[in-house]
Amino acid sequence: MGDLNTTYLGMELESPLVASASPLTQDVGNIRRLEDAGAAAVVMHSLFEEQILIESRELDRFLSQGSESYGEALEYFPDLPSYEIGPEAYLELIRKAREAVSIPVIGSLNGCTPSGWVEYAKQIEQAGAHAIELNVYFLATDPGMSALDVENKYVELLREVKARVSIPVAIKLGPYFSAFANMAHRLDAAGADGLVLFNRFYQPDFDLEYLEVTPNLQLSNSQELRLRLRWAAVLYSHLRAEIAITGGVHEFTDVLKAVMAGANVAMMTSAVLRHGFGHFTRLRREMHDWLEANDYESINQMRGSMSMKSIGDPAAFERANYLKVLSSYSMR
Ligand SMILES: Cc1cc2nc3c(=O)[nH]c(=O)nc-3n(C[C@H](O)[C@H](O)[C@H](O)COP(=O)(O)O)c2cc1C
Known part of the structure; x- marks a missing residue:
């Protein structure tokens, strides 16, 4: 039987199948079900500082009986953990999940x-998490903020943590x-152990x-996978950081x-929300079957085999293929 073992963030995993952050990891029963079904690791849903800030403002207004302004209330934020709201339940979930x-x-x-970022990252570590994923969901809508300002923010944040x-x-970011490629290299140089490609930016409707x-x-x-495949293929072998793909992974072929x-x-x-926990079990089985049918001994053997470094025609990932793609469309 083909060997599915892999490594991620310095950990040995039984397969590359990981449950990404979502409500699925919001309770211990589900985390256990994910393990039983064959998830090799789980990413907890995110602890949102925004939510904590809102709660802290409300608590603060309550404590000060309306005498404090919002701005002043926000200044109390660094002491927030002593309030034991929001993050406590999250940290407790990590402790329970570890057990x-x-x-x-x-x-x-x-x-x-x-x-x-720094305070809660430390607390997540103390609660016993094996690793941490920084979910950076930032949209630069301020015209005074340059691309370099934005990139520096990411790098500084990572360095601090x-x-x-x-x-x-690991740092999860949008495309x-x-x-x-330069951004990925900067994050790599700043010490990222993993790059999680990519956050999906949810587009609001009217x-x-x-x-x-x-x-x-x-x-x-599965269409959404392609953007991730391209960038993983471009970056492979150029980084010390390991690459995780999130977004559009549905079938074993993905x-x-x-x-x-x-x-x-x-x-x-998405695939697990659609098909249930057993989806992990199915994908594991199908991967084993495929490896056997195609004479692979392990998935490590195939890592990077379709990367820009390995394929004969790197233009397939670059602009040079643009014309070919357009010409390939048939009106029939
Ligand atoms: C309902 C829902 C909740 C999510 N919550 C989080 C979250 O708390 N933190 C996070 O980093 N990503 C969150 N995500 C994003 C997923 O982790 C994942 O990156 C994204 O859905 C793309 O993967 P997929 O194509 O397998 O769904 C959420 C996604 C969904 C659908």
Whole structure:
């Protein structure tokens, strides 16, 4: 039987199948079910500092009986953990998950202030997470902020967190950088242990009747994988950081493609929400069958085999293929 073992963030995993951050990892029973079904690691849903800030403002207003302004209340934020709200339940979940399963438990943090990122990253480490994923979901809507300002923010944030925790740190980011390869190299140099490609930026819709901007979450499909495959294939072998692909991993063939592009793991949420925990079991079986039928002894053997470095025609990942793609469309 083909060997599915891989490594991620310095950990030995039984397969590249990882449950990405989602409500699925919001309770210990589900985390256990994910392990039983064959997930090789789980990423907890994110601890959102934004939410903590809102709660802290409300608590603060309550404590000060309305005498404090919002701005002043926000200044109390660095002392927030002593309030024991929001993050406590999250940290407790990490502790319980560690006791309940033997697969790695990766904490996830979505911060919004420099002190918050660092403070909660430290707490996630103390709660026993094997590693941490920084979920950076930032949209630069301020025209005064340049691309370099944005990139520096990512790098500084990563450096700060790396300096304060000793568990491995992965950073989950979106694809919208003018020079993504350079950005990835900068994060690598700043000490990223993993790059998680890519965050999906959910696009709001308009409600024409109520003239409201409405949130709109749609699950992914395998088409979304292609963007991730391209960048994993471009970056493979150029980074010390390992690559995780999230977004558009649905079928076992998607997992194999992710590994061939150069990823160490392929993460899933939409597919599991659609098909249930047993989806991991099916993919594992199908991967084993495929490896056997195609004479592979292990998936490590195929890692990066379709990367830009390995294929004969690197132009397939570059602009040179643009014309070929356009010409390939048939009107029939
Ligand atoms: C309902 C839902 C909740 C999610 N919550 C989080 C979260 O808390 N933190 C995070 O980093 N990503 C979160 N994600 C994003 C997923 O981890 C994943 O990156 C994304 O759905 C793309 O993967 P997929 O194509 O397998 O769904 C969430 C996704 C969904 C659908």
